Amino acid sequence: MSRLNNARALVFAFAAGICMQAAAQTTKPLYPGVGRAATPAEVAAWDIDVRGDLMGLPPGSGSVAKGEALWEAKCTSCHGSFGESNQMFPPLIGGITPEDIKNGRVAALAKAGEQRSTVMKLSRISTLWDYINRAMPWNAPKSLSADEVYALTAYLLNQGNIVPESFVLSDKNMAEVQARLPNRNGLTRNHGLWDTRGRPDVNAKACMKNCGPEPRITSKLPDHARGSHGDLAEQNRLIGPVRAVGLGGSATVSAAAPVMAATASTDPAQVLAEKSGCMACHNAKQRVIGPAFAEIATKYRADSGAEVKLMTKVKSGGQGVWGNVPMPPFANLQDQDLRTLVRWILKTE
Amino acid sequence: MKNKVSIQSGQVRPAPEDRRGFLKKSLSLTGGAVAALAGASAARAQGDPAILKLPPHSTGLGQPVAARGYGMPSEFEKNLQRRESPGLTRAAQSSVAFAPLQGLFGIITPNGLHFERHHQGWWDIDPRQHRLMIHGLVRESRIYTMDDLMRLPSVSRIHFIECGANTGMEWGNVAVPTVQYTHGMLSCCEFTGVPLSKLLEHCGADTKKGRYVLAEGADGSGLTRTIGMDRALDDVIVAWGMNGEFLRPENGYPLRLVVPGVQGVSWVKWLRRLEVGDKPWDTREETLHYIDLMPDGLHRQYSSVQECKSVITTPSGGQVLLNKGQYNVTGLAWSGRGRVRRVDVSFDGGRNWKEARLENPVLPKALTRFNIDWVWNGGPAILQSRAIDDTGYVQPKIAQLRAVRGTRSIYHNNAIQSWLVAANGEVSNVQVE
Numbered sequence A: 001m002s003r004l005n006n007a008r009a010l011v012f013a014f015a016a017g018i019c020m021q022a023a024a025q026t027t028k029p030l031y032p033g034v035g036r037a038a039t040p041a042e043v044a045a046w047d048i049d050v051r052g053d054l055m056g057l058p059p060g061s062g063s064v065a066k067g068e069a070l071w072e073a074k075c076t077s078c079h080g081s082f083g084e085s086n087q088m089f090p091p092l093i094g095g096i097t098p099e100d101i102k103n104g105r106v107a108a109l110a111k112a113g114e115q116r117s118t119v120m121k122l123s124r125i126s127t128l129w130d131y132i133n134r135a136m137p138w139n140a141p142k143s144l145s146a147d148e149v150y151a152l153t154a155y156l157l158n159q160g161n162i163v164p165e166s167f168v169l170s171d172k173n174m175a176e177v178q179a180r181l182p183n184r185n186g187l188t189r190n191h192g193l194w195d196t197r198g199r200p201d202v203n204a205k206a207c208m209k210n211c212g213p214e215p216r217i218t219s220k221l222p223d224h225a226r227g228s229h230g231d232l233a234e235q236n237r238l239i240g241p242v243r244a245v246g247l248g249g250s251a252t253v254s255a256a257a258p259v260m261a262a263t264a265s266t267d268p269a270q271v272l273a274e275k276s277g278c279m280a281c282h283n284a285k286q287r288v289i290g291p292a293f294a295e296i297a298t299k300y301r302a303d304s305g306a307e308v309k310l311m312t313k314v315k316s317g318g319q320g321v322w323g324n325v326p327m328p329p330f331a332n333l334q335d336q337d338l339r340t341l342v343r344w345i346l347k348t349e
Numbered sequence B: 001m002k003n004k005v006s007i008q009s010g011q012v013r014p015a016p017e018d019r020r021g022f023l024k025k026s027l028s029l030t031g032g033a034v035a036a037l038a039g040a041s042a043a044r045a046q047g048d049p050a051i052l053k054l055p056p057h058s059t060g061l062g063q064p065v066a067a068r069g070y071g072m073p074s075e076f077e078k079n080l081q082r083r084e085s086p087g088l089t090r091a092a093q094s095s096v097a098f099a100p101l102q103g104l105f106g107i108i109t110p111n112g113l114h115f116e117r118h119h120q121g122w123w124d125i126d127p128r129q130h131r132l133m134i135h136g137l138v139r140e141s142r143i144y145t146m147d148d149l150m151r152l153p154s155v156s157r158i159h160f161i162e163c164g165a166n167t168g169m170e171w172g173n174v175a176v177p178t179v180q181y182t183h184g185m186l187s188c189c190e191f192t193g194v195p196l197s198k199l200l201e202h203c204g205a206d207t208k209k210g211r212y213v214l215a216e217g218a219d220g221s222g223l224t225r226t227i228g229m230d231r232a233l234d235d236v237i238v239a240w241g242m243n244g245e246f247l248r249p250e251n252g253y254p255l256r257l258v259v260p261g262v263q264g265v266s267w268v269k270w271l272r273r274l275e276v277g278d279k280p281w282d283t284r285e286e287t288l289h290y291i292d293l294m295p296d297g298l299h300r301q302y303s304s305v306q307e308c309k310s311v312i313t314t315p316s317g318g319q320v321l322l323n324k325g326q327y328n329v330t331g332l333a334w335s336g337r338g339r340v341r342r343v344d345v346s347f348d349g350g351r352n353w354k355e356a357r358l359e360n361p362v363l364p365k366a367l368t369r370f371n372i373d374w375v376w377n378g379g380p381a382i383l384q385s386r387a388i389d390d391t392g393y394v395q396p397k398i399a400q401l402r403a404v405r406g407t408r409s410i411y412h413n414n415a416i417q418s419w420l421v422a423a424n425g426e427v428s429n430v431q432v433e
Helices: A003-012 A016-026 A040-046 A064-074 A098-103 A125-135 A146-159 A174-178 A251-256 A268-275 A293-300 A306-316 A335-346 B019-027 B031-044 B179-183 B196-202 B229-234 B398-405
Strands: A061-063 A168-170 A217-220 A242-244 B131-136 B142-145 B155-162 B186-195 B212-217 B224-228 B237-242 B256-258 B271-277 B309-314 B319-321 B325-334 B340-346 B368-376 B381-389 B418-421 B427-432
Touching: A040 B131, A061 A064, A061 A146, A064 A146, A125 A146, A125 A174, A146 A168, A168 A174, A268 A335, A293 A306, A293 A335, A306 A335, B155 B237, B155 B256, B179 B309, B186 B196, B186 B325, B196 B229, B196 B237, B196 B271, B212 B229, B224 B229, B309 B340, B309 B381, B319 B427, B325 B340, B325 B381, B340 B368, B381 B427
Parallel strands: B131 B271
Antiparallel strands: A061 A168, A217 B427, A242 B319, B131 B142, B155 B186, B186 B237, B212 B224, B212 B271, B237 B256, B309 B325, B325 B368, B340 B381, B381 B418, B418 B427
């Protein structure tokens, strides 16, 4: 009901009831009966975020020493003893210098090929605190007390040489630590890619005829990576204008020399290998992500302890024998299946 | 250009006698198979056995209704699955499964094939226990149940969702073989829900002081992303519907944010909380991840828009053309800034271009399907597509992107994709300059 109608209602004032009804309609709540007010306790239970300006940071404190004990108990299995591990997740620690702490910019980030650790990218101390608090440990998020989060944050900062071993981190000195973060000046919002109405930074033109020089191929997949994503025949439809290429080479080459994954598996060990996911990274003859089974067989053929050694390796994972890409643990495989797999791998010619 | 393109064999494979025969040959051309083919040729003198001999489905009784209360794809379609890229991640709960774009039609992604990206595993949340809280710079902090939300005025809109890291493995060089892995962190659905603007109005949000909204998920990672208030009041949806049914658990059941045009990480799944504030939050996914490394070592923060992009889905990497002759070259185009205006296709690595047909509907911030006829003459070719959106923005070449952003950005690679067709019909992923 408009104000004009309201005024008329007042002027004519046929009945007090009508007048009251009109007044009630002007303040009619939006979507009546939908939702309810949150209680302060409910908001407090869920409003756990800590913002870049430290809004939302709860009181508390924790020492590097306490953080180290917590770290050993709850964090090493994924991140390593010093936050340096690359096994499960990218490393948290490494790659910064005292100069970086002085400048607030991590120099290594401007160099090509440097792996980026968390501490190299870390520009807001709130991020570390907030994320440990909301999401860690991996299998029991939101189980840490505020003091424990301070302690773990302190431990990581110490591993990154940002605070000394005697340091006690608290809500009182978080801002001081922020001023020491090695990459605190390393972020920019000066670009047009935040809002959908922003201005693009790359401006191409749509030429239609005789555009530019003859195209030159600058990159293609190396032949040894052909099987890196499994058997593509199993990833394409059985009908239509195309089929999938074989694993071994061009379509005709693969027909002449079919590789293991292209043949129907009748060997129970091979079926087991396929079912267990081994073939995602391994192949009989060719190095894919992991070594070829033939390479493994050659290396361990003379080693009488190879069977047990490799069974342990498959079960708990490993890294470094064949390169930097770690082999994930296959902890769910039964010993009997492990033995079958390892014996089969060691037989590969 | 034939001389400039390096191909593996150079030999044109003889056209197969028929398509079934070709498949057999391509997989295992052994002596036995050759004999079998010869026998089949003799039988075929009278005609196709698929016609001459009536199959069981024409001569028997089929399955009853409701044999499957929730229908499933044909047994023959099981090759099309979402898949992980081996070696990309080591913890499957913090990983990604790519959608099989090589086999999809039109613009809608079937719910079971929508790409997946979780940060700490997915859950199937009881919708009766799910709550949405809105607080911060609002007149009144409020709680909504799913019952509440589904009483509000809803909209249904088709939008694409693309992970900011889609095509991220290809910044430096070709890294993966097929379009599933180069572009498969991309899907498009009709989403149903209540516009976020209505909820913010309902809570009396202070949209002058409160220039930002934080969205938070109910999963273990409690994933959080900041959305600008202009965006929040524009076309953002608090959604429960996905292609006519409820969201799938992997996609945020029972509630997720839909932020059209913006990278997938902002489409917070299992949405439990929205906070209105006067500054962006700088959460983990805004300061440590989803930041684009520039050549000078600075990271671009809040790089959110998915700029105009396209890719040919058939024929594409890892496929092989059956024989010379007619092909329907088909693909997808999209823009986070609006509608796709035009898609051009090149068959010679970008020297010459032809305009493709855009299929209806062409919707803002949605996938658009394009098609163009091509007669393959059996020679090598490099297929590319280039999309232009209604702001006039032209999808760039990889070299143009690298000139500004280097090769280590990880995120927001919207370069023109090149597929090399070799003389033997095999299609592979290449980069050209």
